[in-house]
Amino acid sequence: MKRRTLLATVGTLSTATLAGCSSGLSEDDYDIGMTANQFRPDSYTASVGETVVWGNPSSRGHSVSAYEEPLPDGAAYFASGGADSEATAREAFWDDSRGRLASGDRYEHTFEVAGEYPYFCVPHEDGGMVATLVVE
DSSP: OOHHHHHHHHHHHHHHHHHTTOOSOOGGGOSEEEOSSOEESSEEEEOTTOEEEEEOOSSSOBOOEEOSTTOOTTOOOOBTTOOSSHHHHHHHHHHHOTTOBOTTOEEEEEOOSOEEEEEEOGGGTTTTOEEEEEEO
């Protein structure tokens, strides 16, 4: 096989193999991304009234769930499964994967109250997948 033919064949096979690996999300599609065990960035600042978008470009399933106790007074609880409490978010994820963001999925929430919002990924919390959102 000639060198050019070999290189063309290898290039085509590599492209075809990698085509199935993309989540379809670009960094322009979200404010906060997810890696295997981290939110990126792990600290984000938003304005009151801003809608923040999380996106999962990784190959692992994740969730976005607020820690309930330190939420600012008057702030709404948020979780990717639509749960209204931390306990419900945890239970729903483990019971039926409710709130799971598969590769390519997005979740968004609009923040109406200023303050700090610590949050976590239910299945990867023990691995350190926690972050903080600050609303000014």
